[in-house]
Amino acid sequence: ETGVTQTPRHLxxxxxxxxxxxxxxxxxxxxxxxxxxxxKKPLELMFVYSLEERVENNSVxxxxxxxxxxxxxxxxxxxxxxxxxxxxYLCASSQDRLGNTEAFFGQGTRLTVV
Amino acid sequence: xxxxxQPEDQVNVAEGNPLTVKCTYxxxxxxxxxxxxxxxxxxxxxxxxxxxxxxxxxxxxxxEAEFNKSQTSFHLKKxxxxxxxxxxxxxxxxxxxxxxxxxxxxxxxxxLVSP
Numbered sequence: 001e002t003g004v005t006q007t008p009r010h011l012x013x014x015x016x017x018x019x020x021x022x023x024x025x026x027x028x029x030x031x032x033x034x035x036x037x038x039x040k041k042p043l044e045l046m047f048v049y050s051l052e053e054r055v056e057n058n059s060v061x062x063x064x065x066x067x068x069x070x071x072x073x074x075x076x077x078x079x080x081x082x083x084x085x086x087x088x089y090l091c092a093s094s095q096d097r098l099g100n101t102e103a104f105f106g107q108g109t110r111l112t113v114v
Numbered sequence: 115x116x117x118x119x120q121p122e123d124q125v126n127v128a129e130g131n132p133l134t135v136k137c138t139y140x141x142x143x144x145x146x147x148x149x150x151x152x153x154x155x156x157x158x159x160x161x162x163x164x165x166x167x168x169x170x171x172x173x174x175x176x177x178e179a180e181f182n183k184s185q186t187s188f189h190l191k192k193x194x195x196x197x198x199x200x201x202x203x204x205x206x207x208x209x210x211x212x213x214x215x216x217x218x219x220x221x222x223x224x225x226l227v228s229p
Contacts, residue, residue, distance in 0.1 A: 002159065043204070043219040056216070090157055100146050100165040100210070103217060105157035 003027045006091050006106035013081065014114055021076040021109045023091030029104070031097035032074045034066060037088040037108070049074060050097045081113045116141045116209040120220035127195045128228050135190040135223045137205030141212075147188040148206040148217065149179055158204060164188060175199070195227045 004025045013019050023032065034046040048056035049068040063085075065077040074091055088108045095101040117140045127133045139145055146165055150158040162173025169181045179190045190203060205220045 002157065004157070006157075040221070042221045045216050048216075058216075092158075098210070100163070100208075102148055102160040102163055103158075104160065105150075107155075107157045110155075 002104040002106065004091060004093055004104050004106040006089075006109050008109060009107065010110045010112075012112045012114060013078070015081060015083075017081075018077070018079040020078065021089055021091075021111075023074040023076075023106055025072055025091075025093040025104070027093060027104060029093035029095050030071060031094045032068060032071075033092040033094075033103065034074065034076050035090040035092065035105075037090055043090070046076075048097060055097065078111075081111075083113050086111055086113045116145070116207050116212065116216075116218050118205050118207045118218055118220040120203075120205055120223045122223050123221075124224045124226060126226050126228065129197050130194050133192050133195045133199070133225065133227070135203050135205075135225060137188045137190065137220060138186050139188060139205075139207040140186060141207060141209040143209055143211040146208040146210055147179075147181060148208075149173065149177070149188075149190050150204045150206065150219075152202040152204065152222070154201075161190070161203075195225075197227050197229055200225055200227045 007022045032049045036044045046060045047066045052068045067075040090108045091106040092103040094103040119138045148163045149161040152158045162171050164171045164181045172178045177192050202222045204222050206217045
């Protein structure tokens with residue numbers, strides 16, 4: 001266990017549904033991240049939060065909406081997704097976002113959009 | 115801009131033999147370099163990192179990596195492979211001068227260790 005917990009582990013949703021992914025860390029880290037992992041593609045950084053403030057948003061469609069209510073929790077709200085959004089969504093945290101510390105990853109949520 | 119390349123999609127090695135997983139990078143300054151491993155249906159696990167100092171870095175599970183600035187490489191190595199080492203390996207780089215927190219990952223190399 002890395003100390004970063006993601007729920008649910010698996011999610012199947014229709015294109016008209018609304019769902020949320022949850023990430024929780026109790027490592028005392030100040031930075032949290034959402035990544036998308038698709039088959040045979042490099043990991044794509046989606047969002048970065050530092051001290052609960054969104055500091056990076058890498059041209060992610062608005063159907064993905066992050067929320068960071070406190071330094072331990074990160075959500076990814078999903079609505080009107082497309083089949084190409086099916087992927088493994090990984091949450092990560094690190095001590096801070098600009099230092100040399102490594103990121104700790106959750107086990108991911110396997111999302112299937114039907 | 116920063117980038118990382120893992121030239122091999124897959125590496126096959128017999129158990130007990132040494133293994134090498136290749137990684138090259140491109141940054142404008144001195145890089146921070148990382149290796150992660152991903153087992154099936156799991157997230158990424160940190161293996162080791164190079165920040166500064168000794169070019170040979172030792173990490174978890176007997177893995178090590180050598181930073182070579184002239185060749186801009188950071189190859190992952192292990193003297194004797196185990197079947198349980200079979201997994202997907204990712205190299206990542208961060209340029210500390212960029213002002214961005216982005217860790218740029220390679221596309222991954224699948225390591226298959228045969229009994």
